[in-house]
Amino acid sequence: MRGRESKGKEEEPGYLSFAVPIDDHTDKFVLGVDKKIIIIRWNSFENKFHPDWGLLETVDQTIPSNILTYGTVDNLGRLIFGTMNTDGLKLANISSLNFKLDLKTHISGFAWCKGLVVDTYSPQSKWYLVNSDRHYNLLAYNYQMRNGRIGSSQAVFDWTQQRMTGSLRRLTVDRDGKLWIALDGGHGIIRVDAKGRNIMKYVGMPVLSVGACTFGGPKSDILFISTIPSFHENHNGQKDKGGSIFAVLGLGVRGLPTKGFRLLQNIIESKLP
Known part of the structure; x- marks a missing residue:
């Protein structure tokens, strides 16, 4: 620059x-x-x-x-x-x-x-x-x-x-006040109710580590997920797709x-x- x-x-x-x-x-x-x-x-x-x-x-x-x-x-x-x-x-x-x-x-x-x-x-x-x-x-x-x-x-x-692997990383919030949190080393993201202090939803990804997530799209109803490159196989024995950006639709929530x-x-x- x-x-x-x-x-x-x-x-x-x-x-x-x-x-x-x-x-x-x-x-x-x-x-x-x-x-x-x-x-x-x-x-x-x-x-x-x-x-x-x-x-x-x-x-x-x-x-x-x-x-x-x-x-x-x-x-x-x-x-x-x-x-x-x-x-x-x-x-x-x-x-x-x-x-x-x-x-x-x-x-x-x-x-x-x-x-x-x-x-x-x-x-x-x-x-x-x-x-x-x-x-x-x-x-x-x-x-x-x-x-x-x-x-x-x-x-x-x-x-x-929580009986899950990995650790919490970057996060975003939806219009219901619920948090969507990337899991570093946890193969996905979770939706958390901070008031109830519990996990409401888990969305698995074909990667070891998720870096961040944020809502976007015309209606703010698409969750865009960035991931971290890895040289290891994922939990399904397939090649890890870390380093990619994914778009998740149909979650039924808006950011x-x-x-x-x-x-x-x-x-x-x-x-x-």
Whole structure:
């Protein structure tokens, strides 16, 4: 990619952790790359390897071993993102970036944000976090969306009590407030009722590890599932199809519409002139 900060030199590719659209801009997106949050201009109908980009923020500059792992957007257009510590130290965090690029850290003291989703459709907004330090259990945080404050947390799903393989990874939420969670090493995804603390549905996949899932399509009723490459055979003795993206239809549920990151126009113009 070529950016204003690169002074004409081509940047080395980094670890891409997330991509979210910019609100009201069909050709602009925000990406997490290593420690950088960047904005790019990208036409999805063109195959362009080095799109124009600009730097919005560099996170955790005082912690060299921290990198971005996941990002999403809440109903007010704030960017919510998590990090991981590649040395396994409890120095990772969950932070947010608003339309003026004000950076705020909300949760800290863990090693890896494996998955994060903001449920703004339910009567009481919550953050759901997969915490690698607590046996990959699912934690729920009360969320005051108007002021962006995070309240107390509680474990709402104990993975250690489930007789299943693998561990919880990235997740999404449907309009019924139920969570769809990818299983790393678990051959599929699960639908979880956080209030009842139980698994409602299991969808098997021809892969060992599922990376993430999200709803899409014109009616937000298609579950798109990304998977992780593996050199092992799957549980049916067939070749693992990890590395593929699958679309699952007919689940009888709908997801939440995709939210765009709201960013001041003058900031967009300064980063992508």
